[in-house]
Amino acid sequence: MSHVQFEYTSPRLEGEVIVPGDKSISHRSIIFGSISHGITKISNFLDGEDCHRTIDAFREMGVQIEKEGSSVLVHGNGLEGLKKPAGAFDFGNSGTTTRLMLGLLSGLPFETKIFGDASLTKRPMDRVVTPLREMGAAIHGQEDGKYLPITVHGGALKGITYRLPVKSAQVKSAVLLAGLVAEGETVVQEDTETRNHTEVMLQAFGADLKQKKEGIVVTNKGKLTACDVEVPGDISSAAFFLAAGAIVPGSTVTLKNVGLNASRTGILDVVKQMGAAITVSNERTTGGEKIGDLTIKYTALKGTTVEGEVIPRLIDEIPILALLATQAEGKTVIKDAEELKVKETDRIEAVCQNLTTLGANITPTEDGMIIEGPTRLTGGTISSYMDHRIAMMGVIAALVSESPVKMDEKDSINISYPTFFDDLEAILQ
Numbered sequence: 001m002s003h004v005q006f007e008y009t010s011p012r013l014e015g016e017v018i019v020p021g022d023k024s025i026s027h028r029s030i031i032f033g034s035i036s037h038g039i040t041k042i043s044n045f046l047d048g049e050d051c052h053r054t055i056d057a058f059r060e061m062g063v064q065i066e067k068e069g070s071s072v073l074v075h076g077n078g079l080e081g082l083k084k085p086a087g088a089f090d091f092g093n094s095g096t097t098t099r100l101m102l103g104l105l106s107g108l109p110f111e112t113k114i115f116g117d118a119s120l121t122k123r124p125m126d127r128v129v130t131p132l133r134e135m136g137a138a139i140h141g142q143e144d145g146k147y148l149p150i151t152v153h154g155g156a157l158k159g160i161t162y163r164l165p166v167k168s169a170q171v172k173s174a175v176l177l178a179g180l181v182a183e184g185e186t187v188v189q190e191d192t193e194t195r196n197h198t199e200v201m202l203q204a205f206g207a208d209l210k211q212k213k214e215g216i217v218v219t220n221k222g223k224l225t226a227c228d229v230e231v232p233g234d235i236s237s238a239a240f241f242l243a244a245g246a247i248v249p250g251s252t253v254t255l256k257n258v259g260l261n262a263s264r265t266g267i268l269d270v271v272k273q274m275g276a277a278i279t280v281s282n283e284r285t286t287g288g289e290k291i292g293d294l295t296i297k298y299t300a301l302k303g304t305t306v307e308g309e310v311i312p313r314l315i316d317e318i319p320i321l322a323l324l325a326t327q328a329e330g331k332t333v334i335k336d337a338e339e340l341k342v343k344e345t346d347r348i349e350a351v352c353q354n355l356t357t358l359g360a361n362i363t364p365t366e367d368g369m370i371i372e373g374p375t376r377l378t379g380g381t382i383s384s385y386m387d388h389r390i391a392m393m394g395v396i397a398a399l400v401s402e403s404p405v406k407m408d409e410k411d412s413i414n415i416s417y418p419t420f421f422d423d424l425e426a427i428l429q
């Protein structure tokens with residue numbers, strides 16, 4: 001197999017990056033726009049492969065979705081306007097599309113079939129299938145619905161009270177989406193807060209959803225009405241340049257219009273705790289979501305412990321955080337992050353394997369990893385594991401490696417950050 005090589009001699013990063021739209025919010029804007037009445041205009045939509053899976057799904061169910069300049073227009077005709085698709089849905093690599101759509105499709109009056117790529121086929125779906133079955137959904141799939149391919153025989157649902165057994169916004173969202181059509185109240189309870197974009201956006205579209213003492217409560221009583229959405233920049237994408245700015249000597253990087261919803265800013269809390277010099281400016285709120293600019297300057301970092309409630313608030317940033325920790329003085333311990341094993345790949349294994357190859361001192365644990373720093377990385381040959389965030393970590397690692405980093409592919413980056421290399425190039429001095 002031919003490898004791609006990344007080599008940066010004495011790099012320094014300086015300048016501004018406008019990071020692309022948030023992946024989670026982009027998916028939700030298509031879903032809620034498609035099931036509401038009227039035209040939803042979405043600006044700064046993430047043009048990545050995962051979000052296109054969600055667009056394709058609704059087009060296949062008869063929703064007109066088009067580009068207008070840099071915006072996306074969704075012509076929603078309500079839930080009742082959705083039609084049975086001609087064929088099976090191919091959700092590719094997208095866990096968010098699959099889990100959220102399972103919730104929605106469970107309550108629609110027709111049968112649908114879902115499959116995905118090799119990675120998605122290995123990811124657990126029982127976490128959504130179990131509560132949806134409790135609501136009355138008829139779902140059949142591999143190993144009793146644990147894995148794709150899955151067939152959903154949509155129909156009448158009833159509300160349930162569900163306490164999340166896993167810290168997962170996708171599970172929460174699937175149950176809330178099913179709750180939009182279910183008879184009676186659907187209540188979701190979570191011990192640790194996960195990203196709340198579904199709740200924020202459903203309220204903006206007019207759903208009957210309230211945060212109450214007993215949990216998040218939704219009914220089928222709200223009438224969903226189209227609503228313009230400005231998608232904030234994705235903090236999970238920004239994190240790669242935030243980390244790069246923090247560890248590449250002499251750097252100063254500003255990341256513009258980054259989403260700063262408190263359920264997503266764990267990475268900022270942790271890097272500040274490690275001593276990073278970050279400032280936040282131009283804070284504002286759009287559609288219930290906080291946005292601002294982040295400026296990071298290179299400075300010496302120290303190790304820390306990352307555990308407990310912060311984990312869901314930075315779960316997608318752990319690969320790049322691990323790289324950052326290799327450059328920090330002392331020990332960094334990451335715990336309570338067993339969810340990493342069921343991401344696009346087993347990210348505990350992928351991160352530890354790759355960073356070990358590159359010369360880091362890192363040890364995998366059952367629920368995270370331990371990193372001893374600082375180590376000057378050597379470079380070497382690694383794999384992206386076909387996982388966009390592992391691939392981007394590999395490229396950023398090359399900025400602090402003595403010799404080139406070679407990787408088996410880089411195209412997986414298009415899943416969440418198609419302009420990653422252009423943005424890197426623009427700030428590379």
Ligand code: S3P
Pocket residue numbers: 023024025096167168169170171173195315316339
């Ligand atoms: C997401 C939730 C998280 C995250 C994923 C996107 C979402 O997954 O890792 O990238 O949009 O709800 P889990 O819900 O599985 O933790």
